[in-house]
Amino acid sequence: MSAFQIQDPDYEARVRKTFAGQMALATLGVTLTRIEPGTLELQMPYDVRFSQQNGFLHGGIVSAGLDTACGLASYTLMPAQADILTVEFKINLLAPAKGQTFRFVGNVVKPGRTLVIAEGRAFASDDGREKLVATMSATMMTMLRRG
Amino acid sequence: MSAFQIQDPDYEARVRKTFAGQMALATLGVTLTRIEPGTLELQMPYDVRFSQQNGFLHGGIVSAGLDTACGLASYTLMPAQADILTVEFKINLLAPAKGQTFRFVGNVVKPGRTLVIAEGRAFASDDGREKLVATMSATMMTMLRRG
Amino acid sequence: MSAFQIQDPDYEARVRKTFAGQMALATLGVTLTRIEPGTLELQMPYDVRFSQQNGFLHGGIVSAGLDTACGLASYTLMPAQADILTVEFKINLLAPAKGQTFRFVGNVVKPGRTLVIAEGRAFASDDGREKLVATMSATMMTMLRRG
Amino acid sequence: MSAFQIQDPDYEARVRKTFAGQMALATLGVTLTRIEPGTLELQMPYDVRFSQQNGFLHGGIVSAGLDTACGLASYTLMPAQADILTVEFKINLLAPAKGQTFRFVGNVVKPGRTLVIAEGRAFASDDGREKLVATMSATMMTMLRRG
Numbered sequence: 001m002s003a004f005q006i007q008d009p010d011y012e013a014r015v016r017k018t019f020a021g022q023m024a025l026a027t028l029g030v031t032l033t034r035i036e037p038g039t040l041e042l043q044m045p046y047d048v049r050f051s052q053q054n055g056f057l058h059g060g061i062v063s064a065g066l067d068t069a070c071g072l073a074s075y076t077l078m079p080a081q082a083d084i085l086t087v088e089f090k091i092n093l094l095a096p097a098k099g100q101t102f103r104f105v106g107n108v109v110k111p112g113r114t115l116v117i118a119e120g121r122a123f124a125s126d127d128g129r130e131k132l133v134a135t136m137s138a139t140m141m142t143m144l145r146r147g
Numbered sequence: 148m149s150a151f152q153i154q155d156p157d158y159e160a161r162v163r164k165t166f167a168g169q170m171a172l173a174t175l176g177v178t179l180t181r182i183e184p185g186t187l188e189l190q191m192p193y194d195v196r197f198s199q200q201n202g203f204l205h206g207g208i209v210s211a212g213l214d215t216a217c218g219l220a221s222y223t224l225m226p227a228q229a230d231i232l233t234v235e236f237k238i239n240l241l242a243p244a245k246g247q248t249f250r251f252v253g254n255v256v257k258p259g260r261t262l263v264i265a266e267g268r269a270f271a272s273d274d275g276r277e278k279l280v281a282t283m284s285a286t287m288m289t290m291l292r293r294g
Numbered sequence: 295m296s297a298f299q300i301q302d303p304d305y306e307a308r309v310r311k312t313f314a315g316q317m318a319l320a321t322l323g324v325t326l327t328r329i330e331p332g333t334l335e336l337q338m339p340y341d342v343r344f345s346q347q348n349g350f351l352h353g354g355i356v357s358a359g360l361d362t363a364c365g366l367a368s369y370t371l372m373p374a375q376a377d378i379l380t381v382e383f384k385i386n387l388l389a390p391a392k393g394q395t396f397r398f399v400g401n402v403v404k405p406g407r408t409l410v411i412a413e414g415r416a417f418a419s420d421d422g423r424e425k426l427v428a429t430m431s432a433t434m435m436t437m438l439r440r441g
Numbered sequence: 442m443s444a445f446q447i448q449d450p451d452y453e454a455r456v457r458k459t460f461a462g463q464m465a466l467a468t469l470g471v472t473l474t475r476i477e478p479g480t481l482e483l484q485m486p487y488d489v490r491f492s493q494q495n496g497f498l499h500g501g502i503v504s505a506g507l508d509t510a511c512g513l514a515s516y517t518l519m520p521a522q523a524d525i526l527t528v529e530f531k532i533n534l535l536a537p538a539k540g541q542t543f544r545f546v547g548n549v550v551k552p553g554r555t556l557v558i559a560e561g562r563a564f565a566s567d568d569g570r571e572k573l574v575a576t577m578s579a580t581m582m583t584m585l586r587r588g
Contacts, residue, residue, distance in 0.1 A: 018200050021199075021200035022198070022199045022200050022205065023195055023196055023197070023198045023199075024196070024197045024198055024199060024205035024207065024208060025205075027196040027197060048170055049170055049171070049174040050170070050171045050174060051169070051170045051171055052168075052169045052170075052171060053165050053168035053169050054230075058169065058171035058172075058211060059211075059214055059233045060171065060207070060208070060210055060211020060212070060214045060215060061171060061207070061211060063207055063210045063211065063214065063236075063238075064205060064206075064207020064208060064210065064211060065207070066207075067206055067207045067210065068207060083201075085240070086206045086240050087239070087240065087528070087556060087580060088237065088238060088239040088240065088529065088578075088580055089210075089237070089238060090235065090236070090237035090238075090384040090431060090531055091210075091235060091236060091237075092234070092235040092403075092404075092411050092431055092433065093232070093233050093234065093235065094403070094404040094411055095404070109386075109388070109426075109429060110386075110388040110389070110426070114555060114582075115528060115582070117386050117388055117429070119429070132403075132404070135403060135411070135413070135431060137384060137386055137429060137431050137529075139386065139528060139529055139580060141555075141556070234381070234409060234433060235382065235431075235433055237384055237531040237578060239550075239551075239558050239578060239580065241550070241551040241558055242551075256533075256535070256573075256576060257533075257535040257536070257573070261408060261435075262381060262435070264533050264535055264576070266576070279550075279551070282550060282558070282560070282578060284382075284531060284533060284576060284578050286381060286382055286433060286533065288408075288409070312494050315493075315494035316492070316493045316494050316499065317489055317490055317491070317492045317493075318490070318491045318492055318493060318499035318501065318502060321490040321491060342464055343464055343465070343468040344464070344465045344468060345463070345464045345465055346462075346463045346464075346465060347459050347462035347463050348524075352463065352465035352466075352505060353505075353508055353527045354465065354501070354502070354504055354505020354506070354507075354508045354509060355465060355501070355505060357501055357504045357505065357508065357530075357532075358499060358500075358501020358502060358504065358505060359501070361500055361501045361504065362501060377495075379534070380500045380534050381533070381534065382531065382532060382533040382534065383504075383531070383532060384529065384530070384531035384532075385504075385529060385530060385531075386528070386529040387526070387527050387528065387529065
């Protein structure tokens with residue numbers, strides 16, 4: 001049950017289209033596993049091609065996953081003709097992203113006409129045990145298409 | 148001319164080894180183009196495989212580049228037996244990362260025994276004109292290897 | 295019921311002493327209204343002396359309240375002989391801090407030996423209706439006193 | 442010589458009026474010591490009433506000073522009929538704010554129609570030696586008054 005009001009009844013199709021249009025997400029192997037008004041979940045498998053010096057998922061890739069989860073969670077609440085921009089985000093990396101699969105959850109904290117504030121949590125699943133590895137707070141901007 | 152004192156005369160070899168050990172950087176096509184005590188520069192070409200929905204470089208990939216530049220700039224000042232961890236970073240995305248090549252510069256602001264604070268700037272070069280597209284502030288942690 | 299393990303059975307006295315030693319908090323009229331392992335709540339009344347140009351509580355004062363709540367929440371989990379430093383924080387100001395009383399809640403997200411990561415939420419109570427006005431994420435550092 | 446274009450030739454009077462309207466700044470003893478398009482400097486003396494547990498200036502008060510410097514620096518570039526809101530800021534506290542006077546400098550990094558991105562640096566002057574004690578990155582929003 002979401003606390004948020006949608007502006008676009010077709011929000012899910014719109015968000016999925018934007019997701020599908022991001023080649024970076026296909027390259028990283030990201031899949032969209034949950035979508036609700038104000039909430040979005042992504043998952044991706046470990047891939048050694050995106051590892052850092054100790055073999056764990058690179059922190060920059062964790063931030064890419066969380067940025068996308070926060071952005072698309074915000075995008076669920078935007079109007080039909082809106083584009084979305086990430087204004088800024090901050091990430092705290094709490095533990096090495098060690099695991100076989102990763103889960104990125106974005107939640108809207110405060111929707112606004114121009115700006116939407118969201119929070120994200122990244123989890124690593126390692127041998128079946130899931131652990132919180134990063135938190136994000138992000139500001140997203142609604143860009144209304146003209147014409 | 149750097150304002151910073153190094154602790155490890157072989158810092159450059161140590162930083163280059165850590166850089167080379169990050170498979171994510173090879174996958175993204177990142178090259179290390181400048182290294183000095185407290186400063187580091189990376190470059191990467193545009194690659195459609197890492198694009199977002201408008202065809203520009205994905206903001207999460209920009210953050211991966213800046214995180215790495217800030218981290219390795221900090222790592223130049225750490226002792227020989229240190230590992231490095233990103234504690235947190237914040238990024239402001241100022242403009243779409245539109246261009247053919249990208250440049251990520253990390254500079255240490257304040258080195259400390261345990262924590263090093265760094266700042267980063269990302270530039271996109273589009274048809275020969277370079278533009279500031281993102282700024283970062285980051286906290287890095289020195290992890291001393293035992294034994 | 296807290297999920298966090300304390301290291302100092304006298305944490306409450308230690309936190310209250312640090313709270314009492316901060317003259318800024320007395321000047322702002324801040325009171326400590328809840329303390330548990332990993333959680334801390336502060337309250338302060340509106341005071342026109344700390345207002346911004348529209349008569350609301352100044353955003354910088356909101357950040358002072360949240361910084362303190364996050365810091366003291368983290369301090370509950372630190373060892374007896376520890377001092378605490380704020381490394382960094384980020385605040386999102388979601389709505390004007392308009393009201394008669396303000397509540398600042400800090401919660402530890404991840405305690406570590408050296409660093410503790412915390413989150414804060416600031417609420418304004420206006421004519422009996424409480425509203426979320428700001429969120430914070432913060433990194434706190436344990437400083438062990440020598441000797 | 443500023444790199445930034447002003448939209449309001451009377452920006453200085455407008456910024457000074459907003460400064461004067463913030464009672465928190467008078468209470469803290471803040472003075473406006475420099476104003477140019479995209480740049481603003483504030484100073485305040487040490488005041489034990491705003492100290493933390495070790496007698497230094499409270500980090501939250503440092504953030505209030507930097508938030509204000511970044512906000513008013515951004516406000517110099519906004520149109521005549523604009524109000525200003527702080528969307529978010531992040532601060533790194535690099536060293537204790539120990540000294541007799543403090544200086545807060547805000548600089549615009551990127552002005553935009555809706556959002557202005559600024560950076561701040563806080564300095565403590567202790568027995569005549571000035572030291573960088575904090576850095577900030579902030580997002581400010583232009584609010585156009587209707588009517």
